[in-house]
Amino acid sequence: MxxxxxxxxxxxxxxxxxxxxxxxxxxxxxxxxxxxxxxxxxxxxRGSFPQTALLESTPMAQKLLREDIVDKVLKRDICSMFGVRRLKELEQTFLYFCQHDGGMLDIPTRCNNLDVNKKTVLNFMMLLESAHLI
Structure with missing residues (x-):
């Protein structure tokens, strides 16, 4: 079809x-x-990736997407390339952007929610942008 x-x-x-x-x-x-x-x-x-388009099940496609992006890109690639030590905060920042796309970003609120300083959040944003995740 x-x-x-x-x-x-x-x-x-x-x-x-x-x-x-x-x-x-x-x-x-x-x-x-x-x-x-x-x-x-x-x-x-399905996240618009070729691998997920081939799967019939949307939940399976979303699971593959989560595992590939979070486990491979965030936890392995970005950490090894940029020496990120605050993995949990990086992952939370990424998930925040996934859930709040297209809206205004309130950096002070984001910093308070993650309990990190402004410099760290801005650094995470730069890393995620350089990895083409946001």
Whole structure:
């Protein structure tokens, strides 16, 4: 079913093309894409990684994503590359960003919640950005 549904995506050279289109074309593309909404939600729930897309079960895909990112990237790669010693706080900071995406970041509140200073939180943010996790 997914392959058939993907074949129905309207052809656009870029998302910008859609926003430059006149209202009737914009509306028509929106209507044509409406049946794909469920697939898009699944894509977001699965973390948009190829490994998770291949799994049928969304909970299994999310588990794999958590294990791969948290265990491999946070606990192993970032710690060894940057010498992070406060792993628990780094992981909590990452999870905070995962749960509060797109909103305003209140650094003093985040520092109080983690019981770490501003410099540490800003350093964690820089590490997570350099690892392309946020």
């Amino acid at each position: 997914r392959k058939e549904a993907l074949a129905d995506i309207p052809l656009l050279s870029s998302p910008g093309e859609l926003f430059e289109a006149e209202l009737p074309r914009f509306s028509r593309v929106g209507e044509e894409c409406r049946p794909l909404t469920g697939l898009f939600h699944s894509y977001l729930l």
